[in-house]
Amino acid sequence: MTATAPATVRVDLPGRAYDIHIGTGILARTGQWLKPLMGRRRVAILTDETVAAAHLDALEAGLAVEGIDSISLALPPGEATKSWEGLSRATEWLIENRVERGDLVIAFGGGVIGDLAGFAAAIALRGIRFVQIPTTLLAQVDSSVGGKTGINTAQGKNLAGAFHQPVMVLADIGLLETLPAREFLSGYGEVVKYGLLGDAAFFEWLEAQGPALRDGDRAARLEAVRRSCEMKAEIVMRDETEQGDRALLNLGHTFCHALEAATGYSDRLRHGEGVAIGCALAFDLSARLGLCPQEDPSRLRAHLSAMGMRSDLSHIPGTLPPAEALLGLMGQDKKVRDGRLRFVLARGIGQAFVTADVPAEAVLQVLRDSNHATSA
The missing domain is CATH 3.40.50.1970 (Rossmann fold)
Incomplete structure (x- = not known):
């Protein structure tokens, strides 16, 4: 080497x-x-x-x-x-x-x-x-x-x-x-998250370089890891114990952790796969609430699809619990404050923010729609 x-x-x-x-x-x-x-x-x-x-x-x-x-x-x-x-x-x-x-x-x-x-x-x-x-x-x-x-x-x-x-x-x-392709792409779910939460130019770079990165380009891989670590370091230095800004790193994770629990932390769903699906759902929810352009969830799914990744509940093998049960699993998340579930949503790609002002019915509808999406 x-x-x-x-x-x-x-x-x-x-x-x-x-x-x-x-x-x-x-x-x-x-x-x-x-x-x-x-x-x-x-x-x-x-x-x-x-x-x-x-x-x-x-x-x-x-x-x-x-x-x-x-x-x-x-x-x-x-x-x-x-x-x-x-x-x-x-x-x-x-x-x-x-x-x-x-x-x-x-x-x-x-x-x-x-x-x-x-x-x-x-x-x-x-x-x-x-x-x-x-x-x-x-x-x-x-x-x-x-x-x-x-x-x-x-x-x-x-x-x-x-x-x-x-x-x-x-x-x-x-x-x-030495990683199996699925394991590598699971990790890529976290890489995409960084562009989505705070760096639209990085997401655009990933759209262009993602396939080369996936296929083994060392320079692209080094840059993706470097920029991801740089972004995480910047956030951790501002908020080490997750009292504020660090919660942005949980983009996609409220959905992801519920899906991991629903699949028994099994090989049906890797963590990074759940993060990628969770990010797509967070952008769906943001668009449904009128926070970000309707085109953003489609753009994200197009990139995930181009990388050969899952982007919807319907892509997870086996049967999932109904939307109401998934919402209940979200209620066990560490990010609950004063009994209210916090979501990381977005006003656009690279513009994430944390909020607890999310109607339960909107979350349920996003889950239902994703579970009935056409399988890739």
């Missing part, structure tokens, strides 16, 4: 600032990046079995060349691992292996491992520093940045967790080349 000069995005939080390094060939040089952060040269790697089989040897070699010892725990892949049981196993493993507060925990995997390992690092010994090495597009552009960690509970997604910022993020674009 040929190395290229990385791009760097700074997350400049007071007292907790860190860099996101983005490029190819980064994994082989992990030890070089981490050595300045270390006391004793020992790290604990939390990963999943799929990532371990594909990339753990390369990561361990990249550490060993700088004299850094490592221990690792590979958990089962999939959303089910992001649970109390998975958290207990990871946390107790860190303690059993005498990981110290001054050591580094490495979260090496996709969003599930990043969230779980970050939460385990936050609570073990009341806080151990950790590094994110995201291996999926979704994790590189979204979940590895900003310090949100957590697990799912019986009541819903990400309802237990902590804000625990990493000390560094290493995003190796080359790792994306």
Whole structure:
């Protein structure tokens, strides 16, 4: 894998600032990046079995060349691992292996491992520093940045967790080349979200470059990850704990989390697929309420279709609950305030805002229409 000069995005939080390094060939040089952060040269790697089989040897070699010892725990892949049981196993493993507060925990995997390992690092010994090495597009552009960690509970997604910022993020674009096409496109749902919420020019760039990015163009992939991380960093620096602007990052997620719950957090719907569908529904709702032009939802769906992605409830395999039940699932979302559900809507592409002033009947009608849309 040929190395290229990385791009760097700074997350400049007071007292907790860190860099996101983005490029190819980064994994082989992990030890070089981490050595300045270390006391004793020992790290604990939390990963999943799929990532371990594909990339753990390369990561361990990249550490060993700088004299850094490592221990690792590979958990089962999939959303089910992001649970109390998975958290207990990871946390107790860190303690059993005498990981110290001054050591580094490495979260090496996709969003599930990043969230779980970050939460385990936050609570073990009341806080151990950790590094994110995201291996999926979704994790590189979204979940590895900003310090949100957590697990799912019986009541819903990400309802237990902590804000625990990493000390560094290493995003190796080359790792994306081993992803199955569906996994890559799932992550692309989060990339599109950034253009929709705050950068119309970026969305326009994605319309032009999306197919090349999908088909393996490294320069396009690096730019997409860089700009996505830059936008997220800007928002996190304004609002680390989601009291205001950070809620914009939830564009599409109120719908998405309900759909994930309705499909049992199963392979029927990946998170990024749900985000893409949720963004389309949010623009449908915005247009129905007269907030954005009627052409915007159509433009978004045209791009998703061109990328080979799902954009409606009718594209999800199997039967979904009725609209009323989906609305009920939305009511369990973390974004409920004073009993009122908040939505991220838009006045146009790149112009998202947060509101609780949304009539339930409008939401229900959007859900019904999407469930009866012609399947792609």
